Amino acid sequence: MSEESESLSAPTPDPREVTPDRLLHTGGDEQPSAEDLVLASGRDLTPENIEWAERRLAEEGRSAIDKRLP
Secondary structure (H helix, E strand, O other), X not given: OOOOOOOOOOOOOOHHHXXXXXXXXXXXXXXXXXXXXXXXXXXXXXXXXXXXXXXXXXXXXOHHHHOOOO
């Protein structure tokens, strides 16, 4: 058995090689659905959450989902 530590950490990336958040996007051409927005925000697909997502999409358009994705 190896006596190496089981907790390995990933090396920290060079900031010059990381894409800034402002340049990241979903890349889809179609308008996201309310269900897409609910799932992207980590919520369950309930009628209340779908209504919330429909309001967000109506107010913010496509950027509603872009704001919630990492």
